[in-house]
Amino acid sequence: MQLVYGSESSETSIKTGINKTEDTTSKTAPNFTAPLLLQEGSVSLTDFRGKIVYLDFWASWCGPCRKSLPAMQELHTELSKSGFTVVAVNVDEVIQNAKNFAIPLALSYPLVYDGNGNIAKSFDIKAMPMSYVIDKQGKIIHAHKGYRSKDMPLIRQALMEMLKEK
Amino acid sequence: MKRLIFRSFILMVSIAYLASCAEVKPWQKENLAKPEMQFGDQTLSDRIKSHTYFSKESAHGGTGSSSGGCGCN
Numbered sequence: 001m002q003l004v005y006g007s008e009s010s011e012t013s014i015k016t017g018i019n020k021t022e023d024t025t026s027k028t029a030p031n032f033t034a035p036l037l038l039q040e041g042s043v044s045l046t047d048f049r050g051k052i053v054y055l056d057f058w059a060s061w062c063g064p065c066r067k068s069l070p071a072m073q074e075l076h077t078e079l080s081k082s083g084f085t086v087v088a089v090n091v092d093e094v095i096q097n098a099k100n101f102a103i104p105l106a107l108s109y110p111l112v113y114d115g116n117g118n119i120a121k122s123f124d125i126k127a128m129p130m131s132y133v134i135d136k137q138g139k140i141i142h143a144h145k146g147y148r149s150k151d152m153p154l155i156r157q158a159l160m161e162m163l164k165e166k
Numbered sequence: 167m168k169r170l171i172f173r174s175f176i177l178m179v180s181i182a183y184l185a186s187c188a189e190v191k192p193w194q195k196e197n198l199a200k201p202e203m204q205f206g207d208q209t210l211s212d213r214i215k216s217h218t219y220f221s222k223e224s225a226h227g228g229t230g231s232s233s234g235g236c237g238c239n
Contacts (some may be wrong), residue, residue, distance in 0.1 A: 061199040091193040128192045140182040 026141070028053070029134045031120040037090055037098055037111035037157035045087070046138070050164050051135040054086045054155075057120055060101035062128045066156070069105055075156060076109045082163050083125070089114050091128075135162065 033044040045053070056072055058065040069088065076086040086109040092098040095113055102111055114120060121133065126145055133142035133155075142158060144151065183239070190198065197203065 057193065059193070059196065061196050079184070093196055114193075117191070117193045120191070125192055128195065 012024055012036070020140060026139060027122070028138050029053075029132065029140050030119075031138075032112075032114075032119045032122065033053060033090070034112040034119060036103060036111045037095070043110055043112055044089070045134075048085055048087065048134075050136050052084045052159065054087060054131060054159070055123075055134055056088045056129060056131040057091060057123070058088055058126050058129045059091050060097040064147040065101075065129050067149060068129050068131075069102070069110055069151055071147075071149065072109065073105070073107050075152075075159070076107075078156075079159060079163065080109075084159060084163060085109060087112065089119050091115070091117055091120050132160070133159065 029045060031045045033042055035042045045055075054072065054075065056068065057070060068151060072086045072088065076084070086106070088109060088111045090098040090102070090111060091114050095115060098111075098113065112119075123130075129147050131144045131147075132140050133144075135141050141162070142155075144155065149151075
């Protein structure tokens, strides 16, 4: 199962279930090790191997991120016990802007800091925000450009289906 | 003739190097997303005018954006 959805050609890709416009899907997600934004220490993408990862790129200057990050928290709260986690990668140049943005949201999923944009570059993100669903084997299954609240039920449904698969 | 071709080549290479356009990646648009980078100083009224404009003209784009380059409308 492959889905690529977002602001461009989202309707057709969701309906057909297959979208060939994005060549990033089905590739192994590039690994990274990055410092946590709000705590000491760092995390690697491989730390989450065996879980379905929703990797979300965001920035404090990105308007839709104000909506997407809390929506991701809902997903994380709902599905984290089923082998799912959200990992949010911040690309702010000034780390304090990111902290000021994230702290009031009280997010429980890992927030990592990518101030020099190396992770964003390795994923070659096409929009802000942009997110990827990575399967238990570390392969990119879904890519999602932008954020629209009406996409959330579809994302949730796709994740539920993936979590059912063994 | 050879000299003319050489000079033309040098001229073309020089022009190519003079072009200073660079692609700004989505994660590099922090400064472009700042309010002071917008053409107008009235962001809300500008957006309303823009909405009216593209509704009337059935055309969209080309007038800048107040967002951070996300894929959303």
